[in-house]
Amino acid sequence: MSSARSERGRTGADNGPLTGKVAFVAGASRGIGAAIAQTLAQQGAAVAVAARSEAAGRVAGTIHEVAARIGAAGGRALAVPCDVTREDSVREAVSATVAEFGGIDILVANAGVLWLGPVENTPLKRWQLCLDVNLTGVFLVTREVIPHLRARGGGALVAVTTTGVDMADRGANAYWVSKAAVERLYLGLAADLRPDNIAVNCLSPSRVVLTEGWRASGGGDIPAEMVEPPETMGQAAALLAAQDATGITGTIQRSESLLAEQCPR
Template structure:
């Protein structure tokens, strides 16, 4: 693959899960990838795995100075910024009544503010290159919610709205902005959730059960999400902007009310 030859790409949350899969895909396509995450060990591991097409920056997507420095580092190292993939995110459980304020703030800051800050500094660099692409990882829970995930669902609905706003604001800069909305994907975060909710079973049986809840009968793979992110960031998708694209194994096509046999 050579679809990202000569491109400078930033992936926030790029050291684990869907972010790591995106970093791998961009690098495999010839892109020069800056992996941004707040855990040095996982950043170093990701860079070592991907090799010469990857570099790392240890920073917090919630912090203005960190995101400014991450973008500047990528621009200096790779000659500019062409693509920003916003993959940093966390999941926390709770209703608005039992969610502590600090947990609410963490979820909204990482999932939503992180996109705002990364984009704030990446867009001026993209303008210098004559355009670019931003792709944000959202969720099917931007459309339909589980119970007890008030902060997470709020953050994901807000991501889709922010994407639409940025798409309009920066269309004249030749910058496309889109969201990818996965269902259950085989990531460390999903395994954490499965372990949390396994009850008397195991995390593996819980994951299997969640997979059967999708019409395709399984959970998704990070590499499948990465292919969609790469497409939206590529030259093939230059007429797509302001979109939120589901990658959900059909789960949102399925009504909970079932016609009896």
């Protein structure tokens, strides 16, 4: 684990809407997770950058690189190794975050793997991997942080899902099925955790975000008008991260629609 620190005042982050908050972002070594971690830090949160990627591999991006970028921009970040499919790894990562920053107020459960092949051509190991990372991983990190949010008097849980959940006319695949299950999990949790003043929401891109993982998986070319920059997800996640149970909770949000509604120009 490594920590990136800097004088936050030079970016104005010490006056941001998330000042004094601590965020744990799972799946933050690249793509949407990295953008969310950086945006939360820009808005004042201390951020645990959590993922398995400690060293450069086939897909670009590591937790140390993201934490370093946050520190260089004037924020506070801790690079935390975390395999969301392992209880012990999740527990250690959350404990390290609490030891460094004193607690947790925000969880963004973003860790995920992509498999868009048709069901009849899906190997069992791919199906199981999607469920293990995209669903059980969300369950494990969420279960582990709930007591820490409760101890702080409330907070926010945000799970990153996909618009593919709604595209039943386009068939089925392991990725969409796993994300649909996460949405059901979080809708139920919103009711369970309302008495604890914890907001629980799902967030997906409105369009396709061309992350490093998308490109590595052979996601294919996407028309420019269908592409959404990862920074849009960062801004939308930060808005949901600022909620508690008195605000937005128990919803499934699409990034651009959420920003248009909450931040009209």
